[in-house]
Structure formats: structure tokens, C-alpha cells
Amino acid sequence: MTTAPHAGSATPADPALLSDESPALNRMLAIVNRLAAAEFTGRRTGTPGGHAAAAWLAQQLRQAGATVTLDPFPVRGSIRELHATPHLRYTDTTRTHALIHRRDFCEHLATTDLPQPVTGPITRPEDDPRGAWILLDDGYDLTLAQAAAKHGALGLLVSRGTDADGWMPKMIAGPATGPLPVLAVHTDWHHRMRASRGQITASAPLRTVDAEAVNVYATFATVGRSGPKVLLTAHYDGVGDDPEQRFPAAADNASGVAAVIETARQLIADHTAFTLTVALLDAEEAGAHGSAHHAPQVPEDTIVINLDGAAALHEAAAVEAAGPAHALLAALDRAGRDTGVPLRGQAMPSDNRRYAAAGLAAVGIGMGMPGYxxxxxxxxxxxxxxxxxxxxxxxxxxxxxxAGHESSQR
Incomplete structure (x- = not known):
């Protein structure tokens, strides 16, 4: 197992600096550290690590005073599983280069499963594709892939960049599987291959799997039941570990889970008159299946606040509102002013969109995901x-x- 950089635990609170907020912060950091631990293996939907994380989170919510329900549901045909480490060796005019998975290349989600390496020359789309790897300049194209497969091509090579730390982020849901193996190659290597051609030996051991996902719901006792209904949500799943690489998923979204649980603790301690529920959702990384499963069950007069990422607030928190969310957005705006957290309208393609599509007032909030x-x-x-x-x-x-709801009822 390769050791990831920055592998330390989240920094504990400094009581001298944070005083009354130290207990809350330490609780949140403990959740982040535990969810990112090796025992949960990156928390991919349907894995033993993912199920263990759900059970542990249910325990945390019960300890916070909630009544907890686990809601299993199937996810079919949308999760890509890397069942071995891909390999890519490139031979140019002088030597053979062993490229590093997720640094120099990675699997493309449209790839067909190629468990064992195959070898062939590098060609361009205009050349004879038989027994060759075709280097594409304009990204993956299904029509071209079908034609290349018909004429005996071995596979396709497309260009891809890296993040600021030099990694190619992992995804587990995307386009439908195509007829050929497809690998994404770092832009620099792609340029070298285009200039000198040469030969490729590569594998792409990626398959589509079904999974049993689990949402975790918590209902907190509140003072009075005539107040508004509030649902706080965050997804707890990650993309899962690679066969030889850890993916701790601390920012996305252990941080959001920790903040939502702590928010629930603080709201209940204030004895405000409203109904509070929390949904910790599975299968967001596989296409927001957890929120799609849950949204039809939510009462129509519920407001939904989804937090996806609470790890690195820079200039402003990203906010996306949809559905009948005018009153909720006004409350969020006032809260931003009161707390000194700047807000910025920005696309937040997360679970909030599933709730909004179901006709609920929903807002998605994001505060950064370093190392995404x-x-x-x-x-x-x-x-x-x-x-x-x-x-x-x-x-x-x-x-x-x-408070706004109470004023409107007077």
C-alpha cells in the first residue's frame, strides 16, 4: 500500500485560542480523522468499509440524542471498480518508460475492462488502427471508438491534466462503457507520444459493479412540533481506495459530515421549536443516488441544507439555491452577515439538486475540498x-x- 503525502491527523483544537468552541471543534476533528482512517477503505458505496462507516455514524448520531434509521437501497450499473492497478509502459526511440498510475496516467471511465496488458504501436486516427493504440487529440469520442474497434484497434489514449499537487483525481461514475480500452495520459506524455510515436503496453482493469448502499437518517427530539421542518444533509461516501493507494476522503466529505452532526448538536441544545432531521447520504460519488432515493420521502414543507465540503474556506462559501428557496436563501444571507462568512453564488452539483428536483426548498453549500x-x-x-x-x-x-417562520405565523 503506497503511503499518501500529508498523512497526518487533523490538528487538534488549541483551547487557549478557541475557548468555548474547543469541545465542538475537537468532536468534529475526531469525526474527520475516524472517517478518513484505513478501516473504512475510502468509504466507497457498497464496500465493507462503506457499510462500516454507516454503522459508525449511526452510533455517533445516537450518542448525540437522535433516533436513527438505516435505509438500504440498491445502486445498479453506475459504479466503476478498479480491480487491479493499471499499468502503462511507453517505449520511444531511446528507452522504455514506466508511467505512474494517477500521476502520469489513469483509467478513463469509458474504458472496457482490460485485465492483462496488451502491446501495440501508437498511431493517429488517420492511420491504420489494426493492432494499435490510437492517440486522440480531442478527447474521447464514442463514434470514433466504435469505428476503431471494428477495424481492430487495441485501445485509445486521451490527454488529461493534473491538480495542483500533481494528481489525477479519481472518479467512479461517468460515461457508459465503450467498446475499447481507454487510458488518460498526462498532457506532457501525450505530447511526447504525438511527437515520437513508439509503442505502448497497457492494462485497464476497470469493471462496472452493482452495490447495496445505505443512507443514515437521524431524527432529533425538539421542543414543540408546530415549527418548521429542517433537514440537514451531507454525503459520507467517498470514491474508495485503489488496490495500492489510499483515498482518505477527509474533505469530501468527512468534513461536511462532521459539521452537520455538530450543527445538529448545537441546535438541539438551544431547544428551538422546530423539527430537525439529518440525512447522511450514500452514493453521492456514484451519481447522487442516496439523495435521489431519499428526496421522495421528505415532507414537502421541509427545507434542505446540504453541506458538501467544509475543509478550506478561502474567499467565500459557494452557494446554490433551487426549488421554493427564497425564504431559506434570505435566512442564509442573514446568517452569512451575522457570522462573517462571505457567500458567493456558484454551481454546487451535489445532493441538494436531487431535493430541489423533488420540489423542496434546497440550498447547497461548499467550503473547499483540498486534495479533492x-x-x-x-x-x-x-x-x-x-x-x-x-x-x-x-x-x-x-x-x-x-425565527422567520414564527414571525409569519403571528
Whole structure:
């Protein structure tokens, strides 16, 4: 197992600096560290590690005073599983280069399963494709792939960049499987291959699997039942470990889970009159299946606040509102002003969209994901100040919404 960089635990709170917020922060950091631990193997949907994470989170919510329900559901035909480490060796005019998986190349999600390496020359689309790997300049094209497969091509090579840390982020859901193996090659290597051609030996051991996902729902006792209904959500699943590489998934979305649980703790402690539920969702990385499964079950007068990433707040928190969310957005705006958290309208393609599509007032909030879906997404990169900012913002938003609802009922 390769050791990831930045592999330390999240930094504990400094009581001298944080005083009253130290217990809350330490609880959140403990959740981040535990969810990112090796025992949960990256928390991919349907894996033993994913199921163990759900059971552990249910225990945490019960300890916080909630009534907890586990809701299993199937996910069919949308999860890609890497069942071995891909290999790519490139021979140019002088030597053979062993490229590094997720640094120099990675599997493309449209690839067909290629468990064992195959060897062939590099060609271009205009050349004879028989027994060759075709180097594409304009990205993956299904029509071209079908034609190349018909004429005996071995596979396709497309270009891809890396993040700031030099990683190619991992994904597990995407386009339908095509007729040929497909590998994404770092832009620099792609340029070299285009200039000197040469030969490729490569494998792409990626298959599509079905899975049994599990959502975790928590209902908290509140003072009075005539108040508004509030649902806090965050997905707990990750993309899962590679066969030889850890993916801790600390920012996306252990950080969001930790902040949502702490927000619920603080809201219940205030004894505000409203109904509070929490949904920790599975299969977001596989296409937001957990929220799609849950949304039809939610009462239509519920407001939904989804937190996806609470690890590195820089200039502003990203906010996307949809559905009948005008009152909720106004509450969020006031909360941002009160807590000093700047807000910026921005696309948030997460579970909030499934709730909005079901006709619910929904807002998605994101506060950064350093190391997003790479081995560098470790707990020490989750900023304590951002966890606290997320909890303050969510707590204040709910309080403003409840207060606005009470005013409208007078």
C-alpha cells in the first residue's frame, strides 16, 4: 500500500485560542480523522468499509440524542471498480518508460475492462488502427471508438491534466462503457507520444459493479412540533481506495459530515421549536443516488441544507439555491452577515439538486475540498477554522429560518 503525502491527523483544537468552541471543534476533528482512517477503505458505496462507516455514524448520531434509521437501497450499473492497478509502459526511440498510475496516467471511465496488458504501436486516427493504440487529440469520442474497434484497434489514449499537487483525481461514475480500452495520459506524455510515436503496453482493469448502499437518517427530539421542518444533509461516501493507494476522503466529505452532526448538536441544545432531521447520504460519488432515493420521502414543507465540503474556506462559501428557496436563501444571507462568512453564488452539483428536483426548498453549500478525490485529501488539510465557520453558518441559518417562520405565523 503506497503511503499518501500529508498523512497526518487533523490538528487538534488549541483551547487557549478557541475557548468555548474547543469541545465542538475537537468532536468534529475526531469525526474527520475516524472517517478518513484505513478501516473504512475510502468509504466507497457498497464496500465493507462503506457499510462500516454507516454503522459508525449511526452510533455517533445516537450518542448525540437522535433516533436513527438505516435505509438500504440498491445502486445498479453506475459504479466503476478498479480491480487491479493499471499499468502503462511507453517505449520511444531511446528507452522504455514506466508511467505512474494517477500521476502520469489513469483509467478513463469509458474504458472496457482490460485485465492483462496488451502491446501495440501508437498511431493517429488517420492511420491504420489494426493492432494499435490510437492517440486522440480531442478527447474521447464514442463514434470514433466504435469505428476503431471494428477495424481492430487495441485501445485509445486521451490527454488529461493534473491538480495542483500533481494528481489525477479519481472518479467512479461517468460515461457508459465503450467498446475499447481507454487510458488518460498526462498532457506532457501525450505530447511526447504525438511527437515520437513508439509503442505502448497497457492494462485497464476497470469493471462496472452493482452495490447495496445505505443512507443514515437521524431524527432529533425538539421542543414543540408546530415549527418548521429542517433537514440537514451531507454525503459520507467517498470514491474508495485503489488496490495500492489510499483515498482518505477527509474533505469530501468527512468534513461536511462532521459539521452537520455538530450543527445538529448545537441546535438541539438551544431547544428551538422546530423539527430537525439529518440525512447522511450514500452514493453521492456514484451519481447522487442516496439523495435521489431519499428526496421522495421528505415532507414537502421541509427545507434542505446540504453541506458538501467544509475543509478550506478561502474567499467565500459557494452557494446554490433551487426549488421554493427564497425564504431559506434570505435566512442564509442573514446568517452569512451575522457570522462573517462571505457567500458567493456558484454551481454546487451535489445532493441538494436531487431535493430541489423533488420540489423542496434546497440550498447547497461548499467550503473547499483540498486534495479533492486524490491520496492527498488527508485530515491534516481540513482547516479547523473552516469547520467552525461551517457550523456557525448552518446553525445561524436554521435559527433565522425558524425565527422567520414564527414571525409569519403571528
Amino acid at each position: 478525490q486524490t491520496p492527498a485529501e488527508t485530515p491534516d488539510r481540513v482547516q479547523p477554522a473552516t469547520l467552525l465557520a461551517a457550523t456557525r453558518l448552518l446553525t445561524a441559518t436554521v435559527k433565522h429560518h425558524v
